[in-house]
Amino acid sequence: MTSFISLDRLRFLFSRFAERLWVRPLVICLLSVVVVFAAKFIDGTELANLAPLVEKDSVETLLSIMASSMLVIATLSVSSMVAAYAAASNSATPRSFSLVVADDVSQNALSTFVGAFIFSVVAITAVKNTFYDKAGLFVLFVLTVFVFAVVILTFVRWVDSIARLGRVGSTIDKVESATEKALIRRRDKPTLGGVSILGSPIKGQAVHTAKIGYVQHIDMAVIQDWANDADVSVVLSALPGTFVSPDQALAYVTISSDEWSELDCACLIDAFHVGKDRTFEDDPRFGLVALSEIAARALSPAVNDPGTAIKVIGTLVRLLSILNSPSKIQSKNQVEFDRVAVPEVLVSDMFEDAFTAIARDGAGSIEVCVRLQKALNSLESLNNDDIRKTARYHKDLALKRACSALEIEEDLVAVKQAASKGGIFD
Structure with a gap:
């Protein structure tokens, strides 16, 4: 019998990988190393003569600034994400943890910061060992500026996201x-x-x-x-x-x-x-x-x-x-x-x-009881026999729970009125 992995199984496995914090940073780190060494390929080509001169010290300065700051920012992002994960488990439900961990913005931010750090460290090592000629140094300078821009945009977007993550x-x-x-x-x-x-x-x-x-x-x-x-x-x-x-x-x-x-x-x-x-x-x-x-x-x-x-x-x-x-x-x-x-x-x-x-x-909370009755009325109005019958059953059951928990007559009247009005959910 032929054994294979179906597309549906690949979708499931991909979702499991998305929940692992190390996957994207690892991919970005490997890509960063490849990009650093790829800049060398322009040396020795016809395009090398067209490249302007870039001072070696200016490239080293940019890379040093990036190397010293990215590790701090990456550490900050990890601590903020861990705090958000704890908040999600404590304020919402622990069952939501996998979804919070798989947040694209946070994972992309962490990957960008770690990748930029690896890029700068490897690039500094290559520059100090005179790995590049004039054209390669110019390409590396352009790449460094591009990485700086990506880091800044990612950081701004991440700050906006981390303020909400875990809420x-x-x-x-x-x-x-x-x-x-x-x-x-x-x-x-x-x-x-x-x-x-x-x-x-x-x-x-x-x-x-x-x-x-x-x-x-x-x-x-x-x-x-x-x-x-x-x-x-x-x-x-x-x-x-x-x-x-x-x-x-x-x-x-x-x-x-x-x-x-x-x-x-x-x-x-x-x-x-x-x-x-x-x-x-x-x-x-x-x-x-x-x-x-x-x-x-x-x-x-x-x-x-x-x-x-x-x-x-x-x-x-x-x-x-x-x-x-x-x-x-x-x-x-x-x-x-x-x-x-x-x-x-x-x-x-x-x-x-x-x-x-x-x-x-929520049987003892009048506002929850009323909203629940309106919600079930809304579902009962749908053109589906199974949904209509089940919504009616849960509406009656919720009304019984409310009548057992609520002690104020006016509250009971409000819940009963909400139960009797079908198709309204405001």
């Missing part, structure tokens, strides 16, 4: 963006490109894994390839976000008992990427959970910030409305992997992840 509002926006992408992918491919399971009981030989953790990604192309070679059908029982252990089946294979004993399922098991933590890319429910946790922490007595919970409620309405928006692909039910059956994520589970904690912890 609750910024963290909510990052979680919303990641969840939106995951929801759109799942809306466009509710069964990950496989065959839909129509509520029939799952049958077949169970496939287990020795790992314990969360399913982070499923490589459907690899499973399809393995099923074609083995001439079997596969029914998935664990979606991304599912906690698995050796006693829980990843999938079921439709095959006779005699043939099952001779079948090698190692490739099928490897198609499930199991890790210690849930991830946002392929698990839309995790984003909803993270947002719900941010709201629940804001509603705790220690924080007492109902405004943040109200902001999260609005975010959840935007995200869940994606399920009702039209797909950009021609047919969201198009089957790419006809030998793999996949259950869909239930709308009821998404609503449970999104609103249960907010309705429970």
